[in-house]
Amino acid sequence: MKFGYFDDPNKEYVITSYKTPYPWINYLGNKDFFSIISNTAGGYSFFRDARLRRLTRFRYNNVPLDDGGKYFYINDNGSVWSPGWKPVKAEVENYSCRHGMGYTVIGSEKDNLRAEVLYFVPVGDTCEVQRVSLRNTGKLPKRFRLFSFVEWCLWNANDDMTNFQRNFSTGEVEIENGVMYHKTEYRERRNHYAFYSVNTPVKGFDTDREAFLGIYNGFDHPDAVFSGNPGNTVAHGWSPVASHCVEIDLEPGEEKNLVFVLGYIENPEKEKFIAPKVINKERAKTMIARYDNNYKVEIAFRELKEYWDRQLSVIKLDHPDPRLSRMVNIWNPYQCMVTYNMSRSASYFESGIGRGMGFRDSNQDLAGYVQMIAPQAKKRIIDIASTQLADGSAYHQYQPLTKRGNAEIGGNFNDDPLWLIFGVATYIKETGDWSLLDERVPFDNNPDNAASLFEHLRLSFMHVVNNLGPHKLPLIGRADWNDCLNLNCFSSNPDESFQTTENQKGGVAESVFIAAMFVLYGADFVKMALKRDETGLAAEAQKHIDEMVEAVKNHGWDGNWFLRAYDYYGKKVGSRECEEGKIFIETQGMCIMAGLGLDDDKALEALASVNKYLACDYGIVLNNPAFTKYYLNLGEISSYPEGYKENAGVFCHNNPWVIIAETLTGNGHRAYDYYSRITPSYLEEISELHKTEPYVYSQMIAGKDAFTPGEAKNSWLTGAAAWCMYAVTQYILGVRPDYEGLMIDPCIPHEWNGFTVTRKFRGAVYRIEFLNPVHRTKGSWEITVDGKRLESNILPLFPEGTEHNVKVII
Numbered sequence: 001m002k003f004g005y006f007d008d009p010n011k012e013y014v015i016t017s018y019k020t021p022y023p024w025i026n027y028l029g030n031k032d033f034f035s036i037i038s039n040t041a042g043g044y045s046f047f048r049d050a051r052l053r054r055l056t057r058f059r060y061n062n063v064p065l066d067d068g069g070k071y072f073y074i075n076d077n078g079s080v081w082s083p084g085w086k087p088v089k090a091e092v093e094n095y096s097c098r099h100g101m102g103y104t105v106i107g108s109e110k111d112n113l114r115a116e117v118l119y120f121v122p123v124g125d126t127c128e129v130q131r132v133s134l135r136n137t138g139k140l141p142k143r144f145r146l147f148s149f150v151e152w153c154l155w156n157a158n159d160d161m162t163n164f165q166r167n168f169s170t171g172e173v174e175i176e177n178g179v180m181y182h183k184t185e186y187r188e189r190r191n192h193y194a195f196y197s198v199n200t201p202v203k204g205f206d207t208d209r210e211a212f213l214g215i216y217n218g219f220d221h222p223d224a225v226f227s228g229n230p231g232n233t234v235a236h237g238w239s240p241v242a243s244h245c246v247e248i249d250l251e252p253g254e255e256k257n258l259v260f261v262l263g264y265i266e267n268p269e270k271e272k273f274i275a276p277k278v279i280n281k282e283r284a285k286t287m288i289a290r291y292d293n294n295y296k297v298e299i300a301f302r303e304l305k306e307y308w309d310r311q312l313s314v315i316k317l318d319h320p321d322p323r324l325s326r327m328v329n330i331w332n333p334y335q336c337m338v339t340y341n342m343s344r345s346a347s348y349f350e351s352g353i354g355r356g357m358g359f360r361d362s363n364q365d366l367a368g369y370v371q372m373i374a375p376q377a378k379k380r381i382i383d384i385a386s387t388q389l390a391d392g393s394a395y396h397q398y399q400p401l402t403k404r405g406n407a408e409i410g411g412n413f414n415d416d417p418l419w420l421i422f423g424v425a426t427y428i429k430e431t432g433d434w435s436l437l438d439e440r441v442p443f444d445n446n447p448d449n450a451a452s453l454f455e456h457l458r459l460s461f462m463h464v465v466n467n468l469g470p471h472k473l474p475l476i477g478r479a480d481w482n483d484c485l486n487l488n489c490f491s492s493n494p495d496e497s498f499q500t501t502e503n504q505k506g507g508v509a510e511s512v513f514i515a516a517m518f519v520l521y522g523a524d525f526v527k528m529a530l531k532r533d534e535t536g537l538a539a540e541a542q543k544h545i546d547e548m549v550e551a552v553k554n555h556g557w558d559g560n561w562f563l564r565a566y567d568y569y570g571k572k573v574g575s576r577e578c579e580e581g582k583i584f585i586e587t588q589g590m591c592i593m594a595g596l597g598l599d600d601d602k603a604l605e606a607l608a609s610v611n612k613y614l615a616c617d618y619g620i621v622l623n624n625p626a627f628t629k630y631y632l633n634l635g636e637i638s639s640y641p642e643g644y645k646e647n648a649g650v651f652c653h654n655n656p657w658v659i660i661a662e663t664l665t666g667n668g669h670r671a672y673d674y675y676s677r678i679t680p681s682y683l684e685e686i687s688e689l690h691k692t693e694p695y696v697y698s699q700m701i702a703g704k705d706a707f708t709p710g711e712a713k714n715s716w717l718t719g720a721a722a723w724c725m726y727a728v729t730q731y732i733l734g735v736r737p738d739y740e741g742l743m744i745d746p747c748i749p750h751e752w753n754g755f756t757v758t759r760k761f762r763g764a765v766y767r768i769e770f771l772n773p774v775h776r777t778k779g780s781w782e783i784t785v786d787g788k789r790l791e792s793n794i795l796p797l798f799p800e801g802t803e804h805n806v807k808v809i810i
């Protein structure tokens with residue numbers, strides 16, 4: 001069952017039924033000011049950091065779900081309703097929510113009145129603009145009252161929902177000309193405030209929540225709205241809110257637009273006040289003036305659209321299947337940009353107060369957006385590398401505001417350092433900018449201890465070499481990519497976290513997954529060393545890689561698939577010898593990506609095993625059989641009920657590794673089949689089961705052993721976004737940035753007749769037409785560039801701004 005439809009020309013998903021199986025959200029903002037907004041106008045805003053600068057309040061896991069947001073209420077002669085259905089939940093007609101690129105439009109009709117709200121954050125500004133359009137669709141004149149509503153958060157989101165003994169006394173506001181200013185803690189160490197304005201005179205306002213709602217009412221029944229009369233209240237402590245009341249007259253057919261601005265302002269220390277207790281509002285007034293009529297809003301909105309058109313112009317696919325084209329052209333890169341901005345911090349599943357930026361996550365996210373924002377990717381790499389320690393190890397996370405490693409979480413996740421090589425390699429392949437390797441980058445943010453980024457990569461590489469176990473495979477440390485495979489942990493205390501608990505001493509658990517990563521990204525390190533004429537180093541590195549290949553050959557194969565790991569006692573994990581969890585997905589994907597098993601039939605065998613034991617209707621599960629009980633020696637993985645999360649859920653992040661592996665062995669049919677099982681646009685028809693948005697990937701879809709197979713959770717902030725983008729564009733469609741140029745290497749279902757990819761790459765535009773006249777899936781091809789036959793499959797580099805026609809006959 002569908003709850004809306006894709007509007008591809010407008011790059012929107014249009015939700016037509018407000019009772020979606022879960023709130024379906026969008027993100028506004030692309031630099032400093034961000035909002036999350038659901039299809040019924042739930043959500044919140046923050047400045048840069050969802051934990052420390054939360055502007056409006058949101059209650060996670062609340063009852064009812066998704067209560068609290070940017071609400072509008074209409075009191076039309078006693079008939080009270082909201083354009084987004086919530087919070088009032090009165091019956092409305094012609095409801096729609098258009099989630100677009102950085103904006104959302106929510107509207108509906110009742111009693112011959114159409115009300116529609118456009119929400120967006122203008123490019124480069126620190127505010128959210130809300131344009132309310134009201135149209136009288138009837139034959140009689142109308143007079144009604146419109147109420148706006150936001151609830152302020154007292155900045156620190158964690159403190160805001162725990163420290164009530166203080167917070168109920170600190171709230172402060174100011175009201176001037178209908179603009180409500182939220183200035184809690186401005187008197188002390190904060191030099192920032194927020195405001196909420198409207199570009200028309202108000203009938204009244206409220207800033208005291210209790211007065212506005214009534215102490216025992218929910219957002220669905222505010223006393224002020226139902227009585228039609230604002231209280232003109234000034235909040236002192238408790239919970240400050242901001243609500244305007246505007247009276248509106250509309251002739252039949254007439255439409256009016258009102259502009260509300262929710263803004264964030266910082267003042268220099270010396271300019272905080274203009275009189276005792278009176279805050280300096282200059283900057284707010286200038287901001288309000290930027291959007292004080294509909295024309296200015298239109299211009300800002302157009303600028304936002306142009307911004308997104310530009311971002312999304314790098315890769316353009318023309319393919320007969322719209323489900324594929326809209327993912328490649330619109331939603332997948334859009335989601336990748338959101339992971340760039342949010343990492344894993346704020347979504348409807350991430351509370352915005354928990355995780356910092358992950359070392360491994362951030363390096364992988366890069367692969368999804370580097371083609372759109374290479375300079376930002378470069379900065380991100382340097383930020384990440386600056387938290388690396390001098391022995392090559394890494395903090396698992398760092399804080400986005402301070403950019404320092406997070407000592408609470410610590411390090412010792414031994415795959416982390418290798419992801420830095422992947423991140424850097426991905427950046428260089430896209431841009432050709434080798435100078436990145438020469439950047440001087442500190443260790444642990446200490447400017448007195450710095451080295452070239454290349455040296456950081458050498459230390460990453462050597463960190464594996466220096467931490468090998470009894471089978472000459474890499475020691476796993478706390479965990480590798482699979483955060484929940486805690487082989488040295490042995491936690492029997494429910495009060496400690498699997499992620500931080502002290503590991504048992506003397507642990508020699510080894511990871512075949514890290515071994516494969518080492519072979520794969522080690523090859524990139526060797527290339528970089530050679531490029532720098534460090535031939536000795538390159539040869540030494542190659543020797544270590546060759547030894548690792550041997551170690552995997554000798555100790556990493558289980559007969560029909562790759563082993564996953566060795567545990568604390570040296571016993572096999574992910575082996576037919578195991579009672580449960582006999583086979584794991586990660587090593588099947590990563591080993592084959594590293595080329596392991598391609599020279600004998602092991603890769604094919606491993607992939608056949610994946611197909612037999614792990615693939616299900618909803619994707620490829622992480623392990624099989626699922627763990628039915630808790631294993632002290634395996635840790636958190638077995639803490640999850642069967643079929644969920646890392647215990648045999650479809651953990652979408654790793655599915656693309658198998659998809660890539662399938663393309664490397666030439667099975668285009670299976671590669672595409674697996675892709676379509678997890679890709680949201682293909683799941684639109686089963687939205688009632690899938691539950692999460694049909695336009696973005698979710699971290700996890702419940703697997704075949706679950707109680708609810710096919711039900712997804714944790715949408716938006718997942719490594720699945722980057723890896724799916726990478727897999728589909730580079731390995732299925734086969735347009736793959738490489739060090740020397742753009743490599744052409746498609747692997748597709750044989751039924752496909754052809755498709756076209758237009759790719760901006762290092763300044764030039766390549767219009768690449770793929771033709772598949774004899775219905776192959778992969779193999780040799782004939783490539784012409786501007787009519788001339790090309791001998792290799794690497795497209796040459798061309799001058800900035802030139803356009804070239806490429807024809808590929810498969």
Ligand code: GLC
Nearest residue numbers: 344358360361481482483484
């Ligand atoms: C989460 C984490 C990621 C980890 C994965 C598997 O997505 O963010 O770092 O690799 O889970 O456990």
Ligand code: GLC
Nearest residue numbers: 355483484498499636645646
């Ligand atoms: C839990 C999750 C895992 C995530 C980790 C991050 O273990 O299962 O996916 O990576 O938390 O802290």
